Amino acid sequence: MKNKNYNIAIVGLGNIGLYLYEYLIKNKKKINKKTNVTLNIKYVSAKSRSKKRRIKISKNKWLKNYLQASKMKDVDIVVELIGGSEGAAKKLVFNSLKNGKHVVTANKSLISKYGDQLSKLAEKNKVNLEFEAAVAGGVPIIRSLKEGLLANKINKVYGILNGTSNYILSNMRNMNMDFKMVLDKAKKMGYAENNPASDLNGDDVKSKILILSALAFNSFINKKKIEVEGINNVDRIDIKNSEILGYKIKHLGVSELENDKLIQRIHPCLIKKESYISNVNDVFNAIIVEGKPVGKFVIQGEGAGPGATTSALVSDICSILRGNIKFPFSISYFNRKKIDTLDVSNKIFSYYIRLDVLDKKGVLSSITKIMSKNKISVKRLIQNPFKGKKFASIVIVSHKSKNRNIIRCMRQLSRKSFIINKPKFIRIEEF
Amino acid sequence: MKNKNYNIAIVGLGNIGLYLYEYLIKNKKKINKKTNVTLNIKYVSAKSRSKKRRIKISKNKWLKNYLQASKMKDVDIVVELIGGSEGAAKKLVFNSLKNGKHVVTANKSLISKYGDQLSKLAEKNKVNLEFEAAVAGGVPIIRSLKEGLLANKINKVYGILNGTSNYILSNMRNMNMDFKMVLDKAKKMGYAENNPASDLNGDDVKSKILILSALAFNSFINKKKIEVEGINNVDRIDIKNSEILGYKIKHLGVSELENDKLIQRIHPCLIKKESYISNVNDVFNAIIVEGKPVGKFVIQGEGAGPGATTSALVSDICSILRGNIKFPFSISYFNRKKIDTLDVSNKIFSYYIRLDVLDKKGVLSSITKIMSKNKISVKRLIQNPFKGKKFASIVIVSHKSKNRNIIRCMRQLSRKSFIINKPKFIRIEEF
Numbered sequence: 031m032k033n034k035n036y037n038i039a040i041v042g043l044g045n046i047g048l049y050l051y052e053y054l055i056k057n058k059k060k061i062n063k064k065t066n067v068t069l070n071i072k073y074v075s076a077k078s079r080s081k082k083r084r085i086k087i088s089k090n091k092w093l094k095n096y097l098q099a100s101k102m103k104d105v106d107i108v109v110e111l112i113g114g115s116e117g118a119a120k121k122l123v124f125n126s127l128k129n130g131k132h133v134v135t136a137n138k139s140l141i142s143k144y145g146d147q148l149s150k151l152a153e154k155n156k157v158n159l160e161f162e163a164a165v166a167g168g169v170p171i172i173r174s175l176k177e178g179l180l181a182n183k184i185n186k187v188y189g190i191l192n193g194t195s196n197y198i199l200s201n202m203r204n205m206n207m208d209f210k211m212v213l214d215k216a217k218k219m220g221y222a223e224n225n226p227a228s229d230l231n232g233d234d235v236k237s238k239i240l241i242l243s244a245l246a247f248n249s250f251i252n253k254k255k256i257e258v259e260g261i262n263n264v265d266r267i268d269i270k271n272s273e274i275l276g277y278k279i280k281h282l283g284v285s286e287l288e289n290d291k292l293i294q295r296i297h298p299c300l301i302k303k304e305s306y307i308s309n310v311n312d313v314f315n316a317i318i319v320e321g322k323p324v325g326k327f328v329i330q331g332e333g334a335g336p337g338a339t340t341s342a343l344v345s346d347i348c349s350i351l352r353g354n355i356k357f358p359f360s361i362s363y364f365n366r367k368k369i370d371t372l373d374v375s376n377k378i379f380s381y382y383i384r385l386d387v388l389d390k391k392g393v394l395s396s397i398t399k400i401m402s403k404n405k406i407s408v409k410r411l412i413q414n415p416f417k418g419k420k421f422a423s424i425v426i427v428s429h430k431s432k433n434r435n436i437i438r439c440m441r442q443l444s445r446k447s448f449i450i451n452k453p454k455f456i457r458i459e460e461f
Numbered sequence: 462m463k464n465k466n467y468n469i470a471i472v473g474l475g476n477i478g479l480y481l482y483e484y485l486i487k488n489k490k491k492i493n494k495k496t497n498v499t500l501n502i503k504y505v506s507a508k509s510r511s512k513k514r515r516i517k518i519s520k521n522k523w524l525k526n527y528l529q530a531s532k533m534k535d536v537d538i539v540v541e542l543i544g545g546s547e548g549a550a551k552k553l554v555f556n557s558l559k560n561g562k563h564v565v566t567a568n569k570s571l572i573s574k575y576g577d578q579l580s581k582l583a584e585k586n587k588v589n590l591e592f593e594a595a596v597a598g599g600v601p602i603i604r605s606l607k608e609g610l611l612a613n614k615i616n617k618v619y620g621i622l623n624g625t626s627n628y629i630l631s632n633m634r635n636m637n638m639d640f641k642m643v644l645d646k647a648k649k650m651g652y653a654e655n656n657p658a659s660d661l662n663g664d665d666v667k668s669k670i671l672i673l674s675a676l677a678f679n680s681f682i683n684k685k686k687i688e689v690e691g692i693n694n695v696d697r698i699d700i701k702n703s704e705i706l707g708y709k710i711k712h713l714g715v716s717e718l719e720n721d722k723l724i725q726r727i728h729p730c731l732i733k734k735e736s737y738i739s740n741v742n743d744v745f746n747a748i749i750v751e752g753k754p755v756g757k758f759v760i761q762g763e764g765a766g767p768g769a770t771t772s773a774l775v776s777d778i779c780s781i782l783r784g785n786i787k788f789p790f791s792i793s794y795f796n797r798k799k800i801d802t803l804d805v806s807n808k809i810f811s812y813y814i815r816l817d818v819l820d821k822k823g824v825l826s827s828i829t830k831i832m833s834k835n836k837i838s839v840k841r842l843i844q845n846p847f848k849g850k851k852f853a854s855i856v857i858v859s860h861k862s863k864n865r866n867i868i869r870c871m872r873q874l875s876r877k878s879f880i881i882n883k884p885k886f887i888r889i890e891e892f
Contacts, residue, residue: 049754053612053754057612063792063796064611064791162609168754168756169758170608174609177601177604177608177776178593178604178773178776179772179776180495181484181771181772181779248494304740306737306761309735309740314757316759323484323599323767323772324762324768324769324772325599325762325763325766325768325769326745327599327600327761327762328747328760328762329759329760329761330737330758331755331758331759332755332756332757332758337756338754338755341610341612341613341754344612345608345610345611348608352785352786352787354783355783360495
């Protein structure tokens with residue numbers, strides 16, 4: 031193992047880029063010990079060069095144009111930290127791979143959208159495309175799927191994949207606070223972005239699930255028939271109700287094979303209080319992999335933030351330094367499969383149902399009639415009158431029924447005049 | 462990435478060896494897809510060749526003598542599944558590395574005893590020595606420490622590392638059963654060996670902690686001043702008491718740096734019921750790594766059994782097939798450090814204390830006097846009379862105090878005539 035030199039260019043100097051820059055400067059010796067390679071930060075690039083930063087970067091490191099990183103002869107590895115699935119990030123990564131540079135990126139949007147083409151390009155040019163930081167920050171789930179668990183036939187991968195959502199749900203429960211209040215708190219603490227839309231509506235988790243599915247099932251990225259729902263509609267009262275019923279509400283991404291067909295779904299779930307995953311709180315992410323022969327495997331850690339992300343980026347960089355050339359998606363592009371997808375409508379769940387109704391005669395019998403017509407039967411029912419008002423809240427835990435039945439049932443209920451708020455259901459997940 | 466051929470010899474055909482053999486035959490194509498290497502099981506060896514096995518192994522695969530595996534020109538990888546730190550296993554692994562063979566082993570005793578010398582030898586001969594299966598079965602903790610988390614400065618690694626112990630403690634609690642009864646059940650279910658001594662007395666966990674410490678802290682294996690205690694002394698009543706106090710009893714292995722000194726300890730602990738690790742039950746293993754910048758990282762899975770172990774062995778084998786030569790202990794032998802050790806005596810804990818006493822006047826005041834002399838102060842105390850007898854059980858949760866104080870206190874108490882059973886303490890661990 032001879033000592034070598036590698037040059038790296040970091041494109042994008044936000045929180046994460048800066049943290050990585052400082053880490054690599056401070057830990058040059060450590061990295062050399064672990065890889066036998068001397069790693070030099072040769073170039074950097076950022077949208078604004080003049081912006082005030084906490085560290086000084088010498089003039090000769092700055093590229094005139096970010097795309098130079100993909101062309102310079104003295105660059106071996108390009109780290110893309112621009113973000114977004116189009117524009118600069120896309121251009122940089124495609125060009126870098128084309129020109130035979132290794133690429134490390136934290137960009138889940140880009141990888142979930144163009145991962146297939148990018149991996150083909152990387153394989154053709156015999157370079158690495160690494161994206162550990164794109165899913166669950168500091169949690170080495172990508173590396174585990176590609177290496178530690180590669181012996182396994184996986185049939186399900188799922189988990190808590192969005193730190194912001196998990197922080198909000200955990201705090202709504204523990205602090206007995208409203209969605210809006212916790213969101214404001216999360217923003218103040220830096221756990222939610224100023225525009226947290228993609229964290230709250232499930233899109234962020236969708237990108238991650240797309241990537242995990244491809245890795246777990248050796249398939250191409252498959253964007254069809256995905257169920258995506260965020261935490262926007264979870265009310266404090268639902269959290270309270272589920273608490274009474276012995277559950278917690280968690281937002282999950284799930285990817286599973288049923289009869290060799292792929293179901294991908296992202297939505298809030300009720301999970302038994304004692305279960306492992308319902309005790310994963312705050313900004314933590316946790317991913318569970320079920321496969322043979324390993325059984326059930328769990329991995330958990332901080333899902334975001336500059337520290338956790340840098341941990342992932344450095345593991346990718348060092349993998350390249352050690353000359354560990356791997357297929358970006360575990361197996362070659364030419365061996366990856368197309369898998370058929372199923373939408374969630376035939377899948378069977380129990381449901382938590384909440385109906386806010388006028389408190390008058392015949393309402394309950396009307397509800398149960400509609401439910402029974404739609405094959406949704408009651409396992410447990412709690413009716414709470416609103417104090418001093420003519421409304422009541424009916425909470426139902428149903429027996430198991432197809433997803434399409436609950437959708438139809440909700441639609442029919444919502445048309446009834448005694449229903450005062452949009453009827454709501456949340457799936458109950460059994461682990 | 463050209464297609465290559467590798468030959469493997471499996472030495473040891475117990476449960477695990479057989480499972481691995483079958484797996485490799487069945488998954489030859491899959492392995493080729495993931496590594497571009499065709500893997501052939503060239504030779505096998507086992508203590509008894511004539512023993513009835515569920516699979517047929519062709520005659521020309523059998524070695525006359527197990528040590529041939531280390532010598533044959535057409536063997537690239539030797540898988541050692543003999544077990545034990547001396548004798549055949551030791552001879553085979555040393556000789557294989559000397560002769561330039563890669564070695565994969567599940568042997569924690571061997572690695573924790575001779576890991577330093579073996580890694581030096583492997584590095585000298587530029588071959589891999591892989592031992593993922595030696596710690597926590599299917600859980601890829603070794604690979605995570607060497608790759609996924611390599612960016613981190615780790616200060617603590619700990620967890621549930623023995624499936625048998627965890628199965629027994631979980632079931633004593635959940636089934637309200639005695640140690641002995643659960644042990645018998647565990648034997649029947651195949652969760653405990655016929656001679657489970659090393660699982661129950663902490664020795665098994667000790668081997669694993671020795672290996673994890675070396676990997677986490679980039680140090681040599683350090684066997685000094687280790688606190689080792691098994692679960693043999695945990696009674697059903699202790700589990701009940703801790704339940705009442707809001708805790709569970711778990712058996713942990715802990716390795717931590719305090720002021721750059723290493724403390725390694727293996728013992729039962731009381732852990733808050735709601736904490737993550739107290740919800741890891743049955744035969745599951747879980748390991749927690751605390752480091753910078755990643756924060757807290759958790760990995761969990763089945764700790765033993767042929768399936769989980771094969772998952773680990775195959776990940777090691779494939780790492781070799783991909784040409785991913787790595788230092789066996791993350792960094793070179795010549796860069797590893799000696800770390801000073803501290804014994805546990807200065808470490809500060811709260812304690813669960815159980816004293817079975819004669820139920821007579823002055824006992825409590827005598828106890829509290831001895832405790833206070835030894836700087837153990839009471840945070841909570843419950844005295845339960847034994848029905849219809851002249852005995853009582855006093856359960857105390859103490860404030861924090863040095864480990865040496867509790868030892869001295871227990872010793873002094875045990876001399877008192879009103880103490881009818883050996884006084885007992887269990888450390889309370891805060892996470």
